[in-house]
Structure formats: structure tokens, C-alpha cells
Amino acid sequence: MLNIDLVDNLYASLSKEQQQNLCSLLFKNSKQTMNYFRRTKDISLSKLETLADFFHMPLDYFRLGNSFATNNVNGNNNYIGNVSLSNNLLIENDSLRKEVESLKETLKAKDEALKAKDDLIQAKTDYIEALKAQSSSK
Template sequence: MLNLDLIDNLYAGLTKEQQQELIGLLFKKSKQTMSYFRRTKDISLSKLEVLADFFHMPLDYFRVGSSFRANNVSGNNNTVGNVSVNTNLMIENESLRKQLEALQDVVKAKDDTLAAKDALIHSLQERLNPSVK
């Protein structure tokens, strides 16, 4: 069962821009709002994955009675639910580590491309002017 209070409080803690971004990710071009989850009391796996990815949390985190070890956190004078600070930080760190590795791969590929370009230029210059080395 979906922890609707947790979703409402996480959403309420976002800036207006972040709220609009999340709504756009969840509902694309439809006119739905976050109250959709309260009305339907249901969520598709794809929407749950969008929420989990947006908040950098595992899918099970959004279930009522989630088994994640945590501390209670309050928001808007209501208990939000259990938030595992260590788990969230580990997930975010893992995500950032993967992004860093991807960027390092891009930089290496660009360096390799530049080295190949320099070698080609040097080779062409040697062909045009054999006396230049």
C-alpha cells in the first residue's frame, strides 16, 4: 500500500520549480496533480519509479510499513514518515559517482579524439611538406 502522507509531505517540501518538474515527469501533458494519488489510492509502477528516481530513494521506501531503518522527520507540523538518512545519502552518492564516471569517460573519449586529430594533422602536414618534421 502506498504511503500517501509521505508523498504529500515530500512534494510539499519542494520548490515550485521542482514541483512543476515532478508533475511534468509523472503526468506528462495531462492536467493531473498530486491529488491524483489520494483520489485513486493507487499508483502504477512507472509512476512509482519516477517518484523514486526523483527523490533518489528505493521503490520500497514509498510503501506503508517500509522496513528501512530510519529517523522520523517532521514537515508541515506532521510526521512525514521514516526517512533513512544514511540510505538516502548512499543512494545519492552512488548516483553522483556514476555520473562522475560517465563524465570522466566522456573527457577521455574527447582527449582520444583530439590526439587522433593532432596525429592526422601532423601526418597530412608531412605529406604536403616532406621537408617539415
């Protein structure tokens, strides 16, 4: 699956002209934007290759949960090609930070749902006990 946050961060770091160039490479004459990847949550191999070539990075780097690690990012002496490792790590850290926050929110929501379920069970148990006590007192 495509690491959409990484793609968004790399795209945001480009100048307007470079952004337009990348979009024209990816989407040809279509009026699509980079939001296409967030909407579809999918990418074809040809688009992934175009993206990887544009940023001079390996294909696996754009995969969610990749284990790609390197100390060498080669370029062709233009702004796009000189993406430094520290910049890549900052982008990746930001992406992971967002993912952790999302997981924390999901965990919090699950905890709240479990607490609501426990409260409901307790209320039903109390009600049953009250009914038993009422019927035994008659």
C-alpha cells in the same frame, strides 16, 4: 499501498519549480496533480519508479508500512537529492503520527458504538423486566 502522507510531505518540501517538474515527469502532458494519488489510492510501477528516482530513494521507501531503514541517502548535489535522513525520519514520524491519530479516532468511534449498543441492550432488558413484572402482578 502507497504512503500518501510521505509523498505529500516530500512534495510540499519542494520549490514550485521542482513541484512542476515532478508533476510533468509523473503525469506527462496530463493536467493531473499530486492529489491524483490520494483520490485513486493507487500508483503504477512506472509512476512509483519516477517518484523514487526523483527523490533518489528506493521504491520500498514509498510503500505504506515499509521497514526500510538506512543511514545513507545519496543524491546528485541538488536540493532534491540531498534529502537528509533526519528530514526523512521527521516526515515518516509525521506520517505515523497522523496514522495513530486516525486510529485513535476510529477506536473512539467504535467505543461509542459499543456503548450505544450496550445502552440499547440494557434498555430492552429493563423493558422486558418491566413487562414481566407487570404481567405477574395481574
